[in-house]
Amino acid sequence: MSVANVSAHDVSAHDDHHDHEHKDSFITKYIFTQDHKMIGKQFLVTGIFWALIGGFLSILFRLQLGFPEMNLEFLRPLLGGWITETGQLDPNFYLALVTMHGTIMVFFVLTAGLSGTFSNFLIPLQIGARDMASGFMNMLSYWFFFLSGVIMFISLFLERGPASGGWVVYPPLSALEQAMPGSGLGMTLWLVSMTFFIASSLLGGINYITTVINLRTKGMSFARLPLTIWAFFLTAVIGLLSFPVLFSAALLLVFDRSFGTSFYLSDIYIGGEALPNTGGSAVLYQHLFWFLGHPEVYIVLLPALGITSEIIATNSRKPIFGYKAMIISMLGITILSFVVWAHHMFVSGLNPFLGSIFMFLTLIIAVPSAVKVFNYLTTLWRGNLRFTPGMLFSIGLVSFFISGGLTGIFLGNSAIDIQLHDTYFVVAHFHLVMGSASFFGLMAGVYHWFPKMFGRMMDEKLGYIHFWLTFVGVYMVFFPMHYIGIAGFPRRYYSWSTYSFTDMYTDLNMFVSVAAIITFAAQFIFLFNFFYSMYRGRIASLNPWQSNTLEWTTPLHPQHGNWPGEIPSVYRWPYDYSKPGAKEDFIPQTVPLSATPESNLPHEEKLVKLEKEIIAEEEQVLVANEYKGS
Amino acid sequence: MYGFLIAIGVVLLLSVIWMVYRIQTLISVAKGSDKKIQTTSNKVNAILFVVFLVGTFALMTWYSIKEFNNYQLPVASEHGVLTDRLFWITMAVTGFIFILTHILLFWFPYKYQYRTDRKAVYYPDNNKLEVIWTLVPAVVLALLVISGWRAWTDITDPAPDGAHEVELLGYQFAWEIRYPGKDNILGDFDYRLINASNSRGVDFSDQNSRDDFPSQTVVIPKGEPVLFKIRARDVLHSVFAPHMRLKMDAVPGMPTRFWFIPTKTTAEMRAELGDEEFEYEIACTEVCGSGHFSMRRVITVVEPDEYRKWFSEQKTFVDSNPSLVMDLPVNEKELAESANQ
Numbered sequence: 005m006s007v008a009n010v011s012a013h014d015v016s017a018h019d020d021h022h023d024h025e026h027k028d029s030f031i032t033k034y035i036f037t038q039d040h041k042m043i044g045k046q047f048l049v050t051g052i053f054w055a056l057i058g059g060f061l062s063i064l065f066r067l068q069l070g071f072p073e074m075n076l077e078f079l080r081p082l083l084g085g086w087i088t089e090t091g092q093l094d095p096n097f098y099l100a101l102v103t104m105h106g107t108i109m110v111f112f113v114l115t116a117g118l119s120g121t122f123s124n125f126l127i128p129l130q131i132g133a134r135d136m137a138s139g140f141m142n143m144l145s146y147w148f149f150f151l152s153g154v155i156m157f158i159s160l161f162l163e164r165g166p167a168s169g170g171w172v173v174y175p176p177l178s179a180l181e182q183a184m185p186g187s188g189l190g191m192t193l194w195l196v197s198m199t200f201f202i203a204s205s206l207l208g209g210i211n212y213i214t215t216v217i218n219l220r221t222k223g224m225s226f227a228r229l230p231l232t233i234w235a236f237f238l239t240a241v242i243g244l245l246s247f248p249v250l251f252s253a254a255l256l257l258v259f260d261r262s263f264g265t266s267f268y269l270s271d272i273y274i275g276g277e278a279l280p281n282t283g284g285s286a287v288l289y290q291h292l293f294w295f296l297g298h299p300e301v302y303i304v305l306l307p308a309l310g311i312t313s314e315i316i317a318t319n320s321r322k323p324i325f326g327y328k329a330m331i332i333s334m335l336g337i338t339i340l341s342f343v344v345w346a347h348h349m350f351v352s353g354l355n356p357f358l359g360s361i362f363m364f365l366t367l368i369i370a371v372p373s374a375v376k377v378f379n380y381l382t383t384l385w386r387g388n389l390r391f392t393p394g395m396l397f398s399i400g401l402v403s404f405f406i407s408g409g410l411t412g413i414f415l416g417n418s419a420i421d422i423q424l425h426d427t428y429f430v431v432a433h434f435h436l437v438m439g440s441a442s443f444f445g446l447m448a449g450v451y452h453w454f455p456k457m458f459g460r461m462m463d464e465k466l467g468y469i470h471f472w473l474t475f476v477g478v479y480m481v482f483f484p485m486h487y488i489g490i491a492g493f494p495r496r497y498y499s500w501s502t503y504s505f506t507d508m509y510t511d512l513n514m515f516v517s518v519a520a521i522i523t524f525a526a527q528f529i530f531l532f533n534f535f536y537s538m539y540r541g542r543i544a545s546l547n548p549w550q551s552n553t554l555e556w557t558t559p560l561h562p563q564h565g566n567w568p569g570e571i572p573s574v575y576r577w578p579y580d581y582s583k584p585g586a587k588e589d590f591i592p593q594t595v596p597l598s599a600t601p602e603s604n605l606p607h608e609e610k611l612v613k614l615e616k617e618i619i620a621e622e623e624q625v626l627v628a629n630e631y632k633g634s
Numbered sequence: 635m636y637g638f639l640i641a642i643g644v645v646l647l648l649s650v651i652w653m654v655y656r657i658q659t660l661i662s663v664a665k666g667s668d669k670k671i672q673t674t675s676n677k678v679n680a681i682l683f684v685v686f687l688v689g690t691f692a693l694m695t696w697y698s699i700k701e702f703n704n705y706q707l708p709v710a711s712e713h714g715v716l717t718d719r720l721f722w723i724t725m726a727v728t729g730f731i732f733i734l735t736h737i738l739l740f741w742f743p744y745k746y747q748y749r750t751d752r753k754a755v756y757y758p759d760n761n762k763l764e765v766i767w768t769l770v771p772a773v774v775l776a777l778l779v780i781s782g783w784r785a786w787t788d789i790t791d792p793a794p795d796g797a798h799e800v801e802l803l804g805y806q807f808a809w810e811i812r813y814p815g816k817d818n819i820l821g822d823f824d825y826r827l828i829n830a831s832n833s834r835g836v837d838f839s840d841q842n843s844r845d846d847f848p849s850q851t852v853v854i855p856k857g858e859p860v861l862f863k864i865r866a867r868d869v870l871h872s873v874f875a876p877h878m879r880l881k882m883d884a885v886p887g888m889p890t891r892f893w894f895i896p897t898k899t900t901a902e903m904r905a906e907l908g909d910e911e912f913e914y915e916i917a918c919t920e921v922c923g924s925g926h927f928s929m930r931r932v933i934t935v936v937e938p939d940e941y942r943k944w945f946s947e948q949k950t951f952v953d954s955n956p957s958l959v960m961d962l963p964v965n966e967k968e969l970a971e972s973a974n975q
């Protein structure tokens with residue numbers, strides 16, 4: 005079974021095209037599959053698995069922060085030696101938990117779980133392609149990710165623990181085995197795992213970009229792409245440009261760790277001896293890391309914004325407001341995201357002049373973000389809103405994006421950042437704007453496209469309960485962190501009792517921890533809904549949300565190749581909702597303008613003529629195929 | 635035992651969820667409400683957004699006012715007053731936008747909830763609006779950045795001449811403090827000279843280090859510029875003096891610095907807060923290993939006279955441990971001794 009064969013759609017249309025599907029064994033259908041839809045689902049399920057692990061780790065360290073006196077003896081069967089004699093978490097293990105939580109959430113859940121799932125699942129379906137440009141690379145992308153996950157998972161069980169220097173793994177801490185237990189084998193496995201992860205991201209990204217550029221169906225110009233596709237496309241571009249830099253950062257770190265080089269190491273006295281390394285720069289690593297690190301936050305966020313744009317438009321029964329402005333904002337964010345990285349380093353010893361430059365650049369990036377928010381609000385304005393679970397999560401996302409984006413304006417101001425850097429204020433900022441917003445994007449996407457993925461509906465009521473518990477819960481967890489952060493509480497602290505300025509807010513920390521546990525528990529409602537509906541949910545109709553985009557023109561259970569016959573052509577943009585004059589409140593992209601004279605706008609009338617020619621041409625192809633087929 | 639209870643709890647919870655789920659699916663199928671759009675649920679969700687808006691807004695206002703004195707740390711440095719002002723200006727601007735956008739975001743769902751008898755307005759774009767809400771944030775942000783930038787350049791300018799220098803050396807897991815002595819010049823250091831009796835790697839063959847002295851706390855005078863010279867011995871650390879609004883990383887191989895003018899003595903701050911125990915503290919804010927959370931040092935701010943008195947009473951490294959200069963060449967040793975007379 006070759007993919008070329010599948011994507012060459014004009015060769016063997018009609019039913020004979022699908023004969024080979026029946027020959028798919030379990031392995032080629034579910035495991036080493038090259039079907040983008042199945043790969044998307046693989047990413048999703050793996051992402052959910054990692055989200056559970058990552059969430060569970062955070063509950064462990066929230067127990068420590070909220071209930072420092074609590075006896076954790078009952079966790080000994082699970083954590084073994086990481087529980088001290090007095091029934092407390094080991095401080096090294098606390099740092100390991102924080103590090104693994106961050107790494108897992110940022111990379112495995114919100115990068116692979118989000119982009120991997122929806123770019124794979126939606127790009128071919130929404131642009132009208134049979135599959136990705138290279139199904140094989142796509143399969144590799146998943147399996148590299150899987151391998152990377154296996155390695156990271158193994159590192160959780162090492163004697164000396166997994167990597168523990170924070171998700172940013174700054175050297176020298178991460179470079180020197182004697183600096184902390186997690187910097188030994190745990191760190192090695194972290195680096196190996198991330199290497200495979202980067203390979204996976206690049207394979208995926210190249211595919212997404214190529215597919216969007218080359219495999220759009222007839223009529224699907226860039227100006228008619230749904231915003232989801234724009235978002236996935238730009239995300240892939242960002243990833244392609246920034247992940248290699250992370251790779252080089254990691255590679256130099258490997259050299260420093262194992263081959264005695266001094267890229268990041270200089271003048272170090274540790275464990276009773278002076279190391280020979282001189283001339284390296286620890287700050288160099290930070291530059292390289294954040295050159296990926298900052299774009300990474302947009303890699304995580306943009307797909308969520310794309311998904312939201314689509315869902316909000318559909319469920320407001322209105323075109324997305326400012327389609328072009330949305331694209332320009334995303335382009336702006338894409339470019340600017342590469343020139344703001346040093347705002348993570350204002351007090352790292354960076355030249356203050358550079359600090360000024362990066363402060364200006366950083367606050368510019370807030371402008372396109374603001375434009376997007378206003379456009380979402382205007383899309384809701386005078387709409388006819390349907391609160392599907394996907395819509396609820398999308399509105400939640402916009403709320404988080406505002407709350408977290410606004411605190412970015414404090415942090416981007418280097419004078420203010422002196423006090424706030426590495427405090428809980430930063431934790432609040434990025435958990436809202438990146439963590440929660442992207443997570444809500446993921447959830448919105450799952451609820452919205454579940455019918456297309458599995459041909460069944462998820463239960464709406466459970467979705468509502470899930471949404472409200474999670475939405476309130478997330479705010480109850482992260483909003484109080486602003487207060488704690490303004491009070492100066494530093495990040496990555498095992499205990500608050502060592503300083504008098506942090507020896508307060510025990511009640512608030514307890515509240516946050518309880519909220520975190522409830523929010524985490526609420527996710528099991530989703531899990532139940534997800535897996536139960538997969539097999540027992542109501543059978544979905546073909547276009548349950550009455551949406552315009554192409555994926556809803558496929559059969560309920562699209563086979564490999566997506567459309568049984570010809571790929572449909574596209575005649576209009578995806579946001580013709582509630583068009584004046586139209587009978588229904590939506591007009592799918594496949595409906596020719598010539599078929600809707602009652603609702604066409606003046607400039608569209610001109611397109612009608614052009615369109616007629618295309619249709620005529622199409623007919624000829626059809627006839628030709630018919631002829632070949634017989 | 636715990637495990638058993640938790641398991642039972644989980645099983646119970648799951649079965650309740652499952653039953654509720656089955657029942658409500660059956661009901662909705664029976665009523666045929668799964669086909670309708672203008673449902674009760676739609677309405678309930680719309681109302682919940684407004685409830686959420688009002689509820690959380692009340693909670694936030696109440697807590698922000700009640701706790702103000704707790705989370706607003708007293709400030710004790712000149713530039714800190716400035717950055718605090720910037721912080722609160724930014725808070726006012728962003729707070730306004732925060733509330734405005736959220737009112738719209740949560741009120742629209744209520745106002746425009748689905749009704750079968752209404753059609754949404756086809757309103758795909760409006761260039762004028764787009765330009766407005768590109769320009770207005772741009773201008774507001776520009777104003778904020780410019781004021782931030784002016785504060786930042788002042789703060790990061792070189793320290794004024796005659797600033798009192800204090801060296802802070804971070805290591806796992808504490809800070810070592812060194813003063814320059816009478817000459818007000820810190821002697822050279824080299825990490826290769828570090829050993830049990832010279833934990834800072836001070837180079838005692840450098841004349842300037844002969845009068846350097848250690849201290850357990852950072853003692854500094856009120857109202858005079860103080861320059862922290864910051865370095866690290868093993869991994870990254872970061873000096874954080876929250877009341878001074880001061881933070882700077884300590885980087886092995888790359889000394890950093892931060893200067894400031896303290897404005898209140900410890901005694902004054904104690905009186906102001908009515909807290910006899912109060913101390914200015916230094917914490918570490920760059921993760922550095924298992925003891926990261928416990929690198930406490932105290933800063934004592936005193937009146938300038940008291941500072942000078944304290945300063946002149948300190949014992950130098952060489953005084954307290956003459957062996958530090960023992961193996962230096964003879965002439966240098968004599969110099970060292972004469973310097974201490």
Ligand code: HEM
Nearest residue numbers: 301305347348370409412413415416425426430434437438
């Ligand atoms: C309004 C635009 C934004 C501005 C001006 C901004 C500014 C900043 C600044 C200056 C920091 C560094 C704070 C510090 O460590 O002292 C920061 C941290 C962070 N931001 Fe933003 N940000 C913005 C939006 C975003 C968005 C949209 C995301 C994610 C999608 C994001 C994710 C993060 C993350 C993950 C960190 C913390 C990284 C770490 O230290 O572990 N930010 N932001």
Ligand SMILES: [Cu+2]
Nearest residue numbers: 298345347348
């Ligand atoms: Cu950033």
Ligand SMILES: [Cu+2]
Nearest residue numbers: 918920922926
């Ligand atoms: Cu530290």
